[in-house]
Amino acid sequence: MLDINHILVVLDSEHPEQIALDKALWLAGRVDADITLLTAVYEPYAGENASLDEETRVRIRDARTDATQRWVDSFLPELESRGLRGRSEVHWQKHLHNAVIESMRHTDFDLVIKGTAPHSLMDRIFTHTDWNLMRHCPAPVMLVKSPQPWQHNRVLASVDATSNDEGHRTINDNILQYAEHLADHFETDLHLVNAYPQIAIAFAMVPEVSAPDDIQKYITEQHELACEQLARRYNIAEDHIHIAEGETLDVVTQVAKETAADLLVVGSVGRTGIAGVLIGNTAEQLVDKVPCDILVIKPQDGVPAAADAE
Template sequence: MLDINHLLVVLDAEHPEQIALDKALWLAGVLKADVSLLTSVYEPYCGDSSSLEEATKQQIRRARIDSTERWIESFVPEVQERGITVRTEVHWQKHLHEAVIKSMRATDYDLVVKGTHPHSLIDRLFTHTDWNLMRHCPAPVLLVKSPAAWQHNRILAAIDATSVDDGHQLINDNILSFAEHLADHFDTDLHMVNAFPQVAIAFAMVPEVTAPDDIQAYITEQHQDACEQLAKKYNIHEDHVHIAEGETDTVVAETAIAVAADVLVVGSVGRSGIAGVLIGNTAEQLVDKVPCDVIVIKPQDGVLPEAE
């Protein structure tokens, strides 16, 4: 069963609105979960290479941590007023995602919740917090676009139905398992979307090779059959299965808008380095293309089995 008992909410003092907190409080109320609020603080001139006296560095560090603790504690009364158990964490870390990963080494959180906003290529080149969490966080990550509760009762799961490698098949199962159980918790409709390649364009790039007449029909049938099997496995209604030809990020984004999805559940294989940035990870591209919240699932983010 889907076990979301502990939410880790990532707060960023540089952002005036903490939309992740609003969404997390709604989730915690529905799921009967507890909440941990996390942030980080760091001053470069307090680092090991700083020329300041050690006592001065410690004094500055303590003052900055104390100030940040007062800031994050200011959110506690709002959480407690809703009857939700809450704790806070302030980490001395240069990067916010490093604080999240450090925290998760000590505590098993079921879902990390963070607000997000549009990103540029520069953000990606300089390993923005969101990108690092999507790739490396040892738990599913909910990137929040709006503080409001989900209102349309629709969850959209994006999968690659015909992928044959073990990694993508595992992600497909994790995406659909998570989405199915999330839909059960919130009594919402579950939709599934799958894109398949535009074969004509691929063959146009190699004009010396002639495309078989029936190749597109064959590929279409493959995806339809694979989606039908997955839909039956995860109890998705036939009219909630969306299959279209085109680039994955475009098809998924258009479908999310068309069905008025509240949240998109998508997988990430965790590419790293410049190659990952330039080639692009579909999950990362979709965060900026869809208007709804996005939950990013990785190969290790499986749903817990039913207890005996």
């Protein structure tokens, strides 16, 4: 589960720089993994429902696919020059995330790497490659913001330490196992961050209900104990445990900045529907908040792909 032997790199021909490839070259060299370069190409007027005759559609499709294949293959010499094993795939797909899902039906990749940039609300609704990969890709997804190797040697794992839900406990273990694995491979410091709720604010919203005495102290102690137990299990130093009161999004963002983390490892349960678009998961909101790369882990190493292609 944790060995990184096969890395899938998602290339986007619309972006002039392929920062995912640069980061993947560095990572693969450190863990001795092979790399598959993948992209998608599609022309609506050459699709199955287009008005053109079949022969013309096939010629257009072949020409576009061949040109895109040559573009992807142009990156392979860089892999060879570094002594890395590589190959390429071009898929006739309207959306990049569908190409990734299709590829993973035939190959078990241990890690998917893609470059990312700040997203607007319109991006979330209409340009949803990142969100679909985070929610549906059956492998951990690393969204990278810089082509440079990690500079500060710090991996930050975000957990919900006191959750009794089996799904969250599974995610916690997956997050920390993967974070520990990366920390060992790259000889980085492993940090843990956990946010706990502001009970005073919650009770202030229902003034007819009085907060029990010392409830905040009890909650704080429970989170401290749970984090200490996780830290011992995953060899995290005591001074690398960060626990703070507040919203998870705010606490994790602040700690990522304060620790100068190179990578944030988080979990996602894959919220869907209109709530997923307008609200999103904490992991998805963190992508645009933290200054570092982010690695998204899902329960059971992934969730089934959804029919969200249009």
